[in-house]
Amino acid sequence: MAVIDILPADGKVVAEGPVGCSVEVCDDDFRHLDIGLPPEILRLKDAGYLTQAVAACDRLLKQNPDPSFAACVRAERYRMIETPLHFSVSRDRAIEMIREEWPEFTDKQFDDLIDRKRIDWRFIDGELFVLDNFLDSLRVYPKEVPGLRPDPTDSIALRNQMLEEMETQGGLSRTITLKACVSVPGALEGEAVRAWLPVAAACRQQSQIEILDMTPEGVIAPANALARTASWVSSTDRSFSVIYRYQIDAAYHDIYGGALPAHPCMDTSLPEDISEDRPHIAFTPYLQQLTERVVDGLEDQLDRARAIYDYLTLHIDYRYQPPYLLLGSIADDCAHSLRGDCGVMALTFITMCRIAGVPARWQSGLYVAPDSVGPHDWAEFYTPQTGWLNADVSFGSSARRMGEEWRRRHYFGNLDPWRMVANSRFQAGFEPVFDGMREDPYDNQMGEVSVDGRGCRRREMLRSVELIEMFEVPFSD
Structure with a gap:
């Protein structure tokens, strides 16, 4: 390289x-x-x-x-x-960056944001440094930083219209075509490049998966792989892509109103869906005490899962996170700090559900809106009367922050048809096995590359995912 x-x-x-x-x-x-x-x-x-x-x-x-x-x-x-590669912005530079948009911003206001945990920071060799994307995190709370430019991506009205249609019709289905790409421009002649790109996996919500086109000599992992990928090995190619199509079905059930699925699935939960998966899905003393308090007096598994969802969505604030490899015990830290992003909140929900005796597991991939596509994580949970259902804690927390209680309730038991599921277990390995150390050792949403057996870091790869086509198809539960 x-x-x-x-x-x-x-x-x-x-x-x-x-x-x-x-x-x-x-x-x-x-x-x-x-x-x-x-x-x-x-x-x-x-x-x-x-x-x-x-x-x-x-x-x-x-x-x-x-x-x-x-x-x-x-x-x-x-x-x-x-x-230091991620906490790379000094205190003085951070204040300068805010003042470039908000000239009246003061040092005291910066310290207040630190005190209220709106900015993630670390001490490095005696100096305070903040996360390199701290400005994006601040834009999540526009009322607290009115001098900053608002987040340019805004599909709220379109999203809410879609959710209202989903609730009215009992569900929605979409056929989606995506193109994923990864390249390593720094790879030298003769170096062996291996690449893995996530693709849609067969799961409860997804079906009719087709690989439409891909860089030659690629290998597609089994449809039910825990982290499904298209992969390549080459000493000449430095760029790889795959185009795939799938159908996603999003049923709607008003779980808060007592409308449960008419035909719950058979119990397909596994022992690992109820156990620890350390270090991040860990039954720590605090999480056990917290879960016991949250579900106190509730015997029904659905009531327990809902109580956990309510607690997390009503108490945890969204915060951009550093790469997960920099985090400690993710679920326990989230429970202590009451801060997290989509994956952190999902892992906390999964951990607390398992402590409460409710089988729960990971799902991740992409959130595919008509105007933007990006990585996203959420959870599944199982109860005897419903079978497997989804919970999106971060979207529920966002709805609470925006005063949309109906949307907060929607994301307990339901998702939406703007998804692509590639991964069904946290820290799942690849098929074929990755030969170095991944840029993200826990999840795979944008792809990984190794060069001569060395895993590439994010700054060495160019990765993208593009929505080619999305259209509605008739929904049938």
Whole structure:
């Protein structure tokens, strides 16, 4: 690769730390994060002395610790190297950026936004840095930052019209055609490039999936793959694309009004739909206490799931997040901070449902509006009287923030036909297996690439997804 700050070694990523020590790290290392760092390294990390903390990790790894402990240290070390790349805007620069749009903005207003947790930040070597997309996060709350330009993407009226039609008609169906692309312009001649792009998977909502066109010699994973992809291996191609079509059916049931599906599915939940999946779906003491309080006195599984959804949508505020590999115990941290994005909220709902004895699982892919397409995550849950249903906590939280109670209720038990489902389990592996470390070791919505066995970072890839066509087809529940 022409742009390299992480170099290849034996099919794994090699992270070049500030002290120049190379350490292998892979996706599976992130499954051991909950083991935790030694207290002396954790103190350095929490204080933001990342250079010293990485050096301490290097010294520890040279002592050949227990394999699972070593995996945790490698993952934590990599997270510390990545942190300054995403928390890259200094306090002074952040204030300057806001003043470019809002000249009257003051230092005190910035500190107030920090105090109210509207801006995500980290201390790095004694200085406060904020997340590189902090302005986008602030635009979610236009009343609090009236001097900033509003978010240019606004399909609220179109979305609400679609949801009203869905509720009136009992459901909607769409046939959608998408084109996904990924390229690695920095790959050098002779380097082996492998690419994976997400495609629509067979699931409860999706059917009639067709691959219409793709870069030659691609391989399509099985229709029911947990993270379905189109993939390629090439020493000459540097750009890859796939065009696919699918039908998505979105039934509507007024769960709050007692209108349940007439023909609930048979129980197809699995043991993993009710168990921990550490480190992020973890039954921590606080989550157990919180869940017990939220579902107290409720025996019915549907009532429990609804109580959890109500608690989360009424209390959690939306916040743009850094890459998930930088986050700690995602569900537990969300429950403590009451902040999160779509995936963070989905994982918190899943975790609390499982603690409450309600089977729940992950779904993710794309939100496909007529005027924009982007990554999105949500959840599924199972009750005996309904079968599997969906819950979109982040959309419910957004509806509460905008004072649209009807829409908040809609997203418990229902979604909409503006979706593409590619993934049905958090931290699912690829088929065929990824040969380095993924840019996102937990999910796949925009695609991944490796070059000579080294996973590429986001800044090394060009990725896009384009809506080619969407049209309505008759809905049948």
